[in-house]
Amino acid sequence: MAKASVAPALHRVIVPTMTTEHLLDDRPHVNLRTMANKVPEVTAYFWIIKVLTTGMGETASDLLAKTLGPIPAVGLGGLALVASLAVQFTVRRYIAWVYWTAVVMVSVFGTMAADVLHVGLGVPYTLSTPFFLIALAAVFALWYAVERTLSIHSIRTRRRETFYWAAVLATFALGTAAGDLSATMGLGYLGSGVLYAVAICVPALAHRGGALNAVTAFWTAYVITRPLGASLADWMALGHARGGLGFGLGPVTLAWTVAIVGFVGYLAVSRRDTSRTDATA
Structure with missing residues (x-):
């Protein structure tokens, strides 16, 4: 029920302002279309799949x-993350299956990283959330200091791609901690999902009104997709005693995986998230 109401709102508010057409305004004035593109075009499909990967992760x-237990799970997740990123760094251009597999593994491992701090080390969410926020800010600061841009449409070198994926990993960890923090503050998982569904519209509206540049609006919305998707997935999976629908972790993981495969498969065939130059390559 919540997913059906959230999706149209995201489409109406985010899609018109947070797409590649608008993000291109803030990129450096170079002919990036003639270079290898390692990230997808920012379309409605991008945001839908992004939210799905966060919940599935x-x-x-x-x-x-x-x-498996926490330690084996973290080890397996870490190996899968390294393997998926190795493939992503090896390919010469954006490939839907390769890119989104890496995003899924970042989502899984980013969740584990946040959970290890809280469950394994006993770090409260009130500390882990600002910790990951500082980590993300540090990545952005270093990225900008070295490259003078944070635009995702300038990802054309190995170094920029490294910064990009470091930022993606930090956003997932931050979003996980922030989502869990809000869930423990009496909002519950559904309430948190509604909160973040509203929050994700803020950067889009701010950008549309000229109060926020495209790059800042994009990364702000990117961070918020994590607690949005995670809150909705937890609401569907967890039991009634915890404020959920009780469908179970396995069925929800499978259902969201099928949805991801469906959307990514469509993009791999249609190449709707690829620029005209790359589509003819």
Whole structure:
């Protein structure tokens, strides 16, 4: 029910302002279209899949930890993350399956990283959330100091791609901690999902009104997708005693995985998230 109401709102508010057409305004004035593009075009499909990967990563991480134990789960997640990023760095251009597999593994491992701090080391969410916020700010500061841009449409060198994925990993860890923090403050998982569904519209509206540049608006919305998707997935998976629908971690993980595969498969065939230059390559 909540997913059906959230999706149209995200489409109406975010899609018109947070797409590649608008993000291109803030990129450096170079002919990037003639260079290898390692990231997808920012379309409605981008935001839909991004939210799906966050939710799937949340429940998959919890399922692995529950099935294998925390330490083996983190080890397996770390190996899968390294392998997926190795493939992503090896390819010469954006490939839907390769890119989104890496995003999924970042989602899974990012969740584990946040959970290790809280569950394993006893760090409260009130500390881990600002910690990951500082970590993300540090990545952005170093990225900008070295490259003088944070635009995702300038990802054309190995170094910029490294900064990009470091930022992505930090956003997932931050979003996980922030989502868990809000869930423990009496909002519950559904309430948190509604909160972040509203919050994700703020950077889009601010950008549309000229109060926020495209790059800042994009990364702000990117961070918020994490607690949005995770809150909705937890609401669907967890039991009634915890304020959820009780569908279970396994079924929800499988359902969201099928949805991701469907959307990514469509993009791989249609290449709707690829620029005209790359589509003809």
